[in-house]
Amino acid sequence: MSEQWRDLVKEKKLRQQAAIPEAWIISPPPSSRLNVLELPEETGLLTPREVEITESHVEDLLPKLASGAWSAVDVTGAFSKRAIIAHQVVNCLTEIFIEQALQRAAVLDEYLSKTGKVVGPLHGLPISLKDQLAMKGFETVMGYVSWIGKYSEVDAALVEILVAQGAVPFVRTNVPQTLMWPETFNNVFGRTLNPHNRSLTPGGSSGGEGALIGMRGSALGVGSDIGGSIRIPSLFNGLYGLRPSYGRVPYRGAANSMEGQDSLPSVLGPLSTSLGGIKIFMKAVIDGKPWKKDPLAVNKPWDESSFALKEHNNGHQLVFGIMWNDGNVVPHPPVLRALEITRNALIEAGHKVVDWIPYKHKEIIINARAIWASGSQEDYVSITSLTGEPLIHTMSLEQDPLAPPSFRLTAAPKTAFQLWQLHKEKRNYRQEYLDHWEATVAQMGTGRCIDAIIAPGAPYAAPPHGKNYSADFTMIWNALDYPAMVLPVVKVDATLDKVRPPHQFLSEEDKTNYESYNPETFTDAPVGIQIVGRTCEEEALIAISEIADAAIKSFLTK
Amino acid sequence: MSEQWRDLVKEKKLRQQAAIPEAWIISPPPSSRLNVLELPEETGLLTPREVEITESHVEDLLPKLASGAWSAVDVTGAFSKRAIIAHQVVNCLTEIFIEQALQRAAVLDEYLSKTGKVVGPLHGLPISLKDQLAMKGFETVMGYVSWIGKYSEVDAALVEILVAQGAVPFVRTNVPQTLMWPETFNNVFGRTLNPHNRSLTPGGSSGGEGALIGMRGSALGVGSDIGGSIRIPSLFNGLYGLRPSYGRVPYRGAANSMEGQDSLPSVLGPLSTSLGGIKIFMKAVIDGKPWKKDPLAVNKPWDESSFALKEHNNGHQLVFGIMWNDGNVVPHPPVLRALEITRNALIEAGHKVVDWIPYKHKEIIINARAIWASGSQEDYVSITSLTGEPLIHTMSLEQDPLAPPSFRLTAAPKTAFQLWQLHKEKRNYRQEYLDHWEATVAQMGTGRCIDAIIAPGAPYAAPPHGKNYSADFTMIWNALDYPAMVLPVVKVDATLDKVRPPHQFLSEEDKTNYESYNPETFTDAPVGIQIVGRTCEEEALIAISEIADAAIKSFLTK
CATH class of the missing domain: 3.90.1300.10 (Amidase signature (AS) domain)
Incomplete structure (x- = not known):
């Protein structure tokens, strides 16, 4: 070429x-200077x-x-x-x-x-x-x-x-x-x-x-x-x-x-x-x-009544579902700490926090990936072939052209009819997840279902180059089309974020993720959380995020 | 089988x-009794x-x-x-x-x-x-x-x-x-x-x-x-x-x-x-x-301010674009008469009516059909093959199994990537059509673009069984995702709806359509029009339709 x-x-x-x-x-500073x-x-x-x-x-x-x-x-x-x-x-x-x-x-x-x-x-x-x-x-x-x-x-x-x-x-x-x-x-x-x-x-x-x-x-x-x-x-x-x-x-x-x-x-x-x-x-x-x-x-149009949280008890005594893991991977200690801080801060501010049970996250992710893969390879090649620039196989520092290609580049193309079958699957998952959310009304005692979900945004803080293997914790909300906000909470702290004893691993991926943690690797890395709302209710999600953000800040400055 | x-x-x-x-x-009445x-x-x-x-x-x-x-x-x-x-x-x-x-x-x-x-x-x-x-x-x-x-x-x-x-x-x-x-x-x-x-x-x-x-x-x-x-x-x-x-x-x-x-x-x-x-x-x-x-x-939610036509001069002195044909087929005389009545009724009621120039209707229809055809045959066959019931080839009274199958049954399936290319085309058409509509603001002198389009709903009144060849006049609005309302206007009238002299045909289809008209075939058939609004503005379209419907009724009862 x-x-x-x-x-x-x-x-x-x-x-x-x-x-x-x-x-x-x-x-330029020496490359050994990490924090700039x-x-x-x-x-x-x-x-x-x-x-x-x-x-x-x-x-x-x-x-x-x-x-x-x-x-x-x-x-x-x-x-x-x-x-x-x-x-x-x-x-x-x-x-x-x-x-x-x-x-x-x-x-x-x-x-x-x-x-x-x-x-x-x-x-x-x-x-x-x-x-x-x-x-x-x-x-x-x-x-x-x-x-x-x-x-x-x-x-x-x-x-x-x-x-x-x-x-x-x-x-x-x-x-x-x-x-x-x-x-x-x-x-x-x-x-x-x-x-x-x-x-x-x-x-x-x-x-x-x-x-x-x-x-x-x-x-x-x-x-x-x-x-x-x-x-x-x-x-x-x-x-x-x-x-x-x-x-x-x-x-x-x-x-x-x-x-x-x-x-x-x-x-x-x-x-x-x-x-x-x-x-x-x-x-x-x-x-x-x-x-x-x-x-x-x-x-x-921008909905002021949604921003005023009219359907969320005007922002008082909100009920949050908190998701500690997605059923497949338990996040690293700093991420768990950020979630714990958020939970405690919300409770201290007068809100209620209950556990959120993830529903078929892995299945939904597999469906999403299959949908993209149905034509992605042809798309990438149609562009790179114009100049012959190589398709990038990996994000790791060593760009080894012989490295096995990522799943992104090995997917078999699908027919339109096969894609339709994936759409049916996706629609069914979205319906089930909506019902899962709506069903919480029965347990809340507020006449409302949970107001928002608190969730990890990734199973780790920023990892080394080439090591960000999974976007499952964010991708799930794209697949469901729920708006999702990231709030920063803390930074990785070697004293507070020690390796935790191994838990019962949820999957092979979970084990790999667990083993990849040590606080030194993640020095100075910020840690945040996600808050997830309802489709097309950005106004409410922003207002709920303001409440959570204020609670976290107040909790952390005590 | x-x-x-x-x-x-x-x-x-x-x-x-x-x-x-x-x-x-x-x-049952004899089958010779047509109007029941x-x-x-x-x-x-x-x-x-x-x-x-x-x-x-x-x-x-x-x-x-x-x-x-x-x-x-x-x-x-x-x-x-x-x-x-x-x-x-x-x-x-x-x-x-x-x-x-x-x-x-x-x-x-x-x-x-x-x-x-x-x-x-x-x-x-x-x-x-x-x-x-x-x-x-x-x-x-x-x-x-x-x-x-x-x-x-x-x-x-x-x-x-x-x-x-x-x-x-x-x-x-x-x-x-x-x-x-x-x-x-x-x-x-x-x-x-x-x-x-x-x-x-x-x-x-x-x-x-x-x-x-x-x-x-x-x-x-x-x-x-x-x-x-x-x-x-x-x-x-x-x-x-x-x-x-x-x-x-x-x-x-x-x-x-x-x-x-x-x-x-x-x-x-x-x-x-x-x-x-x-x-x-x-x-x-x-x-x-x-x-x-x-x-x-x-x-x-239901938008009362849209229904009150806040963005349409509160319903006063509206501006309608009227589309006499889609650039491909000129409708039969009864349909043209329904359009003429609508125009005259609206003008009499104090509104303005200008001509609407159809924009790439044929191209948009071809794109829509290709999208459906990308997997339709596999879908139909996957269902009919369960029992072996025949796929229906035609809507005509004679169900000839040797008749050439409709385009619905001969489409070659496409790949997902090919379907994506059709989506790009569709998006571009929709963008261009939106611009086409928004651009009318320059000619209106009202500070608004046209408030709605008046259009035929079909190039004919109800045709004989098996003769409803085209849905182009309705399909266009599905492809653009514009809400569209049908209002009844008149019935075919042999005296008023005589064959008109031939016009310069816009297409082969137009000629065929012209030749298929005679008032006797369409005895007693109702004739209506379409009113077309903006995406997700059902409330405004309903209110505008009420105005047009009242104008037409008042015009016809004079």
Whole structure:
């Protein structure tokens, strides 16, 4: 096979490098330095005000931008600089268009100073975008050598809405080839690292977002999630992240993997340093009436009564189901500790917590994988064959071309009729799971079924590169189309998170997972949880997450 | 092939016959009598009060039932008797369970007399169900010999909701084998006829509903629509019928054809003698929170502000786009007259009517057909092969086994990946059509785009059996997922609907269609139109339809 694809990569990387302002180039720390979170400040490139700006949350930035206390140019400049520094240590960016962003910010500043009004609720907020969010005049490479030079003629619908609401896109972020990996590595831009510990993966497929926002190079970013791709990077980088229901956020015009695979689709959604960022994003997007731009967007306005938890006892004495494992794998000690903290915090705040019994999780996961595999190989090959770039077989540091290919690359294609049979199976599982949830009304004594599920987001904190074997804990909610929020809780702590004595293993996988734990491997890795709500009830899930987040914070600061 | 399947049919028909009360058996009119609408009264079996009841609309029946002026037993009895009479002349029923219905009605009467309250908004209303709406303990044959003896263990979710809201299911109605025909004939129950003119088809696939409600054997029935199957029988029988958006009405537990075909799915919806019936049905179903029973139901409560036309100038000075043909076929004179009446009526009522330019209708139809064909043949054969019943090749009166099979039976199966490519095509068409609609804002001068489309529902009134070749005029809206309402307008009139001079034919199909018209063939056939709204805006579409219906009625009675 010709190696000409390497020339394409070289040329693309040169163009990327040229987009980085020289003044912001740093001398890289030694690769032995694992935790680089403090590095942006240490460089001395950021002014104290730029540090203050970049360490602010979305809900604090927006009022300052709206009042003119901070200009959009200053805020965009600060995040741009910090993003570029971050990129040099964790390799999180793909497209860099700071100059255009600053021009746009200047227009916004002028508008505000002339009219006294903001353009929209996101006025002046820099926003980072996963490398699928096409923008007019820019390439959308999405981790494929074959897509270098693929310039978009229009903005993705979501970009249109965000810009109309006042946001300032300034960078795009790295992904794995095919998007169908929970880590972040491709033949064009290489591997993204976890800023908390560079020997660990930032997760994927929105791993560039996770690493960038983890380093405060952005306060709000857009990822996509087909099996955990927003939530895994959120968990692994100590962030908030929401996987919305199908169609709540418009996908039109974004590049994607396995386009036309509509059975169990990817969704776009936010990652942020704060829950405020998540809420503000969702409300701004939905208020932008995405169904007028994207026929697949759900026609459902933002529902204030759902956000006020009218059907959830107005947020008082909620009942949570807590899932300690998925019936197949028991999570590592730090994850169990995060769950224990959450349970205790919720009880202390006056809520009730009961055990959630997982229902056929393994069967549902197998069905989901089979659906994707029904045409995935043909999809991947149809793209990589354009340039002959190799299909990536593994996320491990050693890219051994002789390694046995992952299940992603060995699936036998199916017929449409066979796919229909998988759809029937999926529908039945979804019906049974809905009944399983609704049936809890009988035990609650509240007249309601449980208000939300607390669950692990992964069976471990961010693992070493190549070791993120399973996305089962996130994928289950995609298959069921339940919105799921990630909240950060703690960090791995060698003292508190000692190896626990072996339990009765639920599966071979469980044993392997148990044996893979020791606290040293996971030094500094953040640990979070998932909160899971009902289909298309993002508003309620956000409000319940606010309650849980406040309870956890109050519990931990005692 | 063994002919044992014929024994199954014989035995099933005997059981059906046994469910008919002997007192209601009539001596059939000669087959030369085409219009049988008045026959129920002529039999003398109906009391004057039963005639009054069965000629009442849903919105008039419900207050009388709620006040106790008419008992549920009386109302159920009256419709049952009329339904049985209808069945004997147009062959519209499948399952008949009048005894159970009367028992249920008696329970409702007792509840009302004891508590002074109704069970729900549909208290005591008999409701007919297409032969897909499974009910616990009953067979769901759905036109397949192979499904004789297939007893359901649970009610379909929609039946559960209707019953909880007070409705009284009393009969199920006939369908074509596979459901994928716009007429109504199968190997078990035979052919359903059009009561306006028995030489014509009542349409399909909800043809049993159409014929039954057309004869006032039911005031409200449930059909399903994947390409026109609610709307075509509504049009052909002079009824109101709504094809709701995907998932607005729950499908769970209903039998179906091509199960797992989720790309362009069938939806359930109402047919009724009045628009009031359609509205009452939709509100009662949505108020039943179908998303708590069916994971595929859209989580969207009934929207009063949409029904009040808040985004459509509160219903004043609406702007309609009128589509005279679909770019491929010009409808017959009676259909054009119905459109002309509608246009003139709307203008007279103070609204604006502009021409609607169809956008790639033929391409969209071809894509839809290819999607269904990707696995349909395997689906049909997997069912018919269970008993060896023949696959039906044609809807014509002569069931010639040597006739060339319809396109439905010759499609080559596709791979899942090929199906994905069709999905991409479909998504692009839907995006372009949405843009086409949104772009009208520029010409309207109202600040809004057009409020609804007026369109033909078929290129002809009810044609003779076997001659309903095309469902293109309805299928287009399924492919786009726009809700579409059928309103009756006039009947074919030999004086007014003369053959028009030939036009410049748009296609070979157009020429064939033109040549197939003469007013005599279509004697007494009703003629209606479609009104088309925006995805998931059923409330607005119903309100706009009320405005148009009132305008048409007022225009015609001048």
